[in-house]
Amino acid sequence: MDSLRGQGGIQMLLTAEQEAGRIVSAARTAKLARMKQAKDEAEKEMEEYRSRLEDEYQTQVSGTDQEAAAKRLDDETDARIKNLKESSSKVSKEIVKMLIKYVTTTGA
16 A cells, blocks of 8 residues: 555656646746747837937928028028119119209200
8 A cells, every 4th residue: 555655646746747847837938928028019119219219300400401491591682682782872873863864854
C-alpha cells in the first residue's frame, strides 16, 4: 500500500509540475501579449505626437512665409508710391507752366 501511495504521490507531483509549467507558460504568453500591446500603443501615441508637432511647425512656417511676403509687398508698394511722388513733383511745375501758357495764349 505504501508503494501505491508513493507512486500516486509521485504522479501527483508530476501532474502538479506540469500544471505549474502550463501556468508559467500562460503567464509568459500573457506578459508578452501585454508588452506588445503596450509597445503598439506607445508607437501610436508617438506617431500622433509627431504628427501634431509637424502640423504646428508647418502652420508656423507658412504663417512666417505669409508675413514675409506681405511685408515684402508693402515695402515694394511704398517704394513705388515714393517714386511716383518724386516723378510727379519734378514734372508738376512744368505741367503747370504749360497749362497756363495754353490757357492764356490765343490761338490766332
